[in-house]
Amino acid sequence: MIAIVGAGPAGLAAAMTAAQGGEEIVVIDSAPRPGGQYWRHLNQVEGYKSGRSEKYFEALRERKNVIHISGAQIWSAVPGENSITLNYLADGIESSITVQKIILATGAHDRAIPFTGWERPGVMTPGAAQALLKGHNVMAGQQILITGTGPFLLPVAVGLAAAGADVVGIVEAHSPLRWLMSPVALALNPQKALELLYYIRKIAKYKLKIRFNQAVVAFDGKSATIAKVSKDLTTKKIVSKVHCDVVAAGWGFSPDVTLGGILGCKQIVDLDGTVIFAVDNHQRSSQPNIWIAGEATGIGGADLALIEGRIAGLSALGLGISLRLRFQRYRLQKFARALQVSYPVGNGWQGWLRSESKVCRCEEVSLGEICSSVTELSANDARTSKLFTRAGMGMCQGRICSRNVSEIIGVQTQCQVTDQERIAYSNRPIAAPISLGALTDGIK
Numbered sequence: 212m213i214a215i216v217g218a219g220p221a222g223l224a225a226a227m228t229a230a231q232g233g234e235e236i237v238v239i240d241s242a243p244r245p246g247g248q249y250w251r252h253l254n255q256v257e258g259y260k261s262g263r264s265e266k267y268f269e270a271l272r273e274r275k276n277v278i279h280i281s282g283a284q285i286w287s288a289v290p291g292e293n294s295i296t297l298n299y300l301a302d303g304i305e306s307s308i309t310v311q312k313i314i315l316a317t318g319a320h321d322r323a324i325p326f327t328g329w330e331r332p333g334v335m336t337p338g339a340a341q342a343l344l345k346g347h348n349v350m351a352g353q354q355i356l357i358t359g360t361g362p363f364l365l366p367v368a369v370g371l372a373a374a375g376a377d378v379v380g381i382v383e384a385h386s387p388l389r390w391l392m393s394p395v396a397l398a399l400n401p402q403k404a405l406e407l408l409y410y411i412r413k414i415a416k417y418k419l420k421i422r423f424n425q426a427v428v429a430f431d432g433k434s435a436t437i438a439k440v441s442k443d444l445t446t447k448k449i450v451s452k453v454h455c456d457v458v459a460a461g462w463g464f465s466p467d468v469t470l471g472g473i474l475g476c477k478q479i480v481d482l483d484g485t486v487i488f489a490v491d492n493h494q495r496s497s498q499p500n501i502w503i504a505g506e507a508t509g510i511g512g513a514d515l516a517l518i519e520g521r522i523a524g525l526s527a528l529g530l531g532i533s534l535r536l537r538f539q540r541y542r543l544q545k546f547a548r549a550l551q552v553s554y555p556v557g558n559g560w561q562g563w564l565r566s567e568s569k570v571c572r573c574e575e576v577s578l579g580e581i582c583s584s585v586t587e588l589s590a591n592d593a594r595t596s597k598l599f600t601r602a603g604m605g606m607c608q609g610r611i612c613s614r615n616v617s618e619i620i621g622v623q624t625q626c627q628v629t630d631q632e633r634i635a636y637s638n639r640p641i642a643a644p645i646s647l648g649a650l651t652d653g654i655k
Contacts (some may be wrong), residue, residue, distance in 0.1 A: 213527055214239060214297060214310040216285060216470060219247020220513045221505030221520035222316035223267035228524030229314070230274045237278045237308060238271065239285060239299060241643075244346075245271055247318055248338055249346045249513045250435075287475050288313075295474070295500070296541040305649045312500045314523045315471050315488075316516070319464035319506035321612055324560045327568045328430035328586070329460070330575070337367040337461040350376050352457030356435050358382040358427040359461040359556040365410040367459065372417035379455050381414075381421045385554055389541035393549035425450060428563040431457050443557025462556045466507045472638035474498055480630040481509055483551045484614075486637040486655055490539070493526035494519055502527055511547030518543060558618055570619065571612040573605020581616060585623045593617040593636050608639055 213229050215222045218240035232237050242251060250264040267587035271279050283301040290296075298311045321336035328334070335354060337359065340351040348353070354377045357368045364381055372378045390397065397403070414421065422437065428446060434454045439447040466487055468478060477489045477497035488503045490496055496503050504519035518540045522532050566579035580600045590596040593603065593616040602616050603609030609616075613636035621628045 212237060212310045213312045213314065214295075214308065215314045215316060216240075216297070217247065217316035217318055217505070217517065218242065218245035218271070218279070218281075218502075219316060219318045219505065220249055220267075221318070222247070222314070222525075223250075223264075223271065223515035224517045224520030225314045225316060225502075225504055225524040225527075226277060227267055227270040227274075228275050229339030229527055230270060232524075232528040232530070233276065234275070234446075234528060235276050235278075237280060237310065239280045239283050239297065241282065241284045244283050245279065245281070248342065250627060251342065252300060253280040262314055266443070273440060275441075282610065284643040284645075285470060286641055286645045288470055288642070289511060290474055290498070300643070300649055303649060305645065306507050312502075312527050313474075314494075314502045314503045314504060314520075315476075315507060316503075316520060316523075317467040317470055317507050319466045319510060320610070321461040322463045322465045322556070322614075323460065324556065324615055325568060325570050325572075325578075325612075326428050326460070326560070326563045327565055328432070330569045330572045331430055331432050333432065333455075333457045334430055335457065335459055337363060337459045340457065340459040341370060342368045344374055344376075348374075350374065351459065352455070353377060354379050354455040355457040355459060356380055356382065356427065356453055356455040357459050358384075358435070359459075360384040361461065361550065362462050362554075363461060363464075365414070367461075368419055369410060369413040369417065372419060378417070378419055379453055380639055381419060382425050382427055382437055383421060383423050384426045384444060385442065386423050389442075389553040390549070392552050393545075396542075396549035398544040400546045403546060405550075416442075420462075424565075426560075427458055427460060432456075438563075441559060442555065444563075445557070446562050452532075463554065464506060464510045466510065468507055468637050468644045469639050471496065471501070471507065473500060473640065473642060476501060476635050478502065478637070480633050481551075482548075483555065484628070484633060485510065486633050493532060494523035495526060509544070509547055510550070511543060512550075515540065515543035515547055518616075544613065545550070553576045558622055561619060561622055570615055571600075571602040571605060573607055573612075574601040576600045576602040578619065581619055582623055585620055590620065590628070591624055592632050596620055603636075613637075 212235045283299040285299045287298045321338040343349040349395040428437045428438045434452045502523040504523040505516040584596040584599040597603045
């Protein structure tokens with residue numbers, strides 16, 4: 212049996228491919244419906260090629276050799292000699308399943324960086340605003356400002372506007388001219404120009420305003436302060452205030468590497484400081500019988516995730532990978548690298564903060580407290596600062612703030628954050644919270 216963890220584009224492509232080989236497949240996903248963040252919807256949500264998900268959903272529904280376990284949160288994994296046991300929580304009940312092979316397609320979540328007021332009600336990530344709309348047909352607010360960097364801002368803004376939201380603007384931190392730095396990637400991916408044209412038309416249709424080289428640096432609950440920023444996000448000057456009740460701020464994505472980390476899969480640090488898994492040309496991890504596909508091997512978008520999922524499915528069946536698939540992956544990987552070049556996230560954002568600005572929202576730890584842990588208590592990494600300040604000890608277990616804390620301490624100590632530290636703060640011994648009551652019920 213092959214277990215596929217995650218039902219986003221990578222997981223669905225892997226499931227459809229592996230199922231065609233006749234293997235017994237189980238797809239385990241934490242969401243109530245398949246599709247991941249990209250295809251999560253109750254009904255059709257406006258977006259580029261948004262209808263292509265149906266063939267994957269159909270395979271999940273109609274293939275007799277595919278079992279779909281939805282709403283299941285895997286909290287631990289235990290490798291055996293020739294098998295792997297996955298322990299998961301579904302409907303409040305702890306269960307387990309033992310399989311011979313695993314394809315991890317655990318995806319990613321929005322990366323957030325702090326600004327003064329980001330702990331206020333109304334501040335969320337673009338992915339959260341999109342999830343409310345796609346998953347529940349709920350508008351995040353009455354007047355929504357989209358900010359941050361990267362192409363993901365466009366489908367979020369267009370989707371919200373199409374649903375009737377008042378999107379008061381899109382604030383992009385970088386210039387679109389940065390794409391001229393990646394001519395090979397553009398030449399290899401002409402279809403991306405069609406996608407851009409699609410969103411340009413939609414932006415014109417809904418009369419959305421875009422600001423470039425600017426960022427939201429503060430929010431008081433009623434209006435967002437917008438500043439002109441340099442390429443490393445250093446503030447140049449305050450340019451305006453925009454009235455809004457929601458600020459959706461996103462700065463790329465952070466892969467979910469928790470489960471693969473528990474299973475001992477080798478991790479590396481990508482060029483932009485993101486922790487990802489090392490895989491070979493067949494999407495195999497460093498551990499036997501474990502394949503990894505999608506954002507956990509490097510942020511690249513749905514198109515790359517679909518190709519990697521297909522390759523992982525074929526490899527798990529012991530089949531060869533065609534040159535066509537390999538080339539498709541190569542050109543999309545080139546585009547993914549161009550995304551890193553075009554939308555970097557430098558450490559200039561630290562200049563947006565005041566001493567009292569919160570960095571860890573869960574535990575309400577301020578910039579001043581983190582800096583004091585360095586200057587007064589000699590903390591020299593995020594883990595030590597956490598012991599002094601509780602930064603990273605809240606509900607998210609540091610998933611949101613640990614990287615930011617490390618970057619702050621790195622600037623304070625004038626030392627680069629090491630790869631070892633980046634990998635350490637990205638991993639947790641338990642993949643998801645589970646109560647002792649649910650755990651004992653499962654044992655019974």
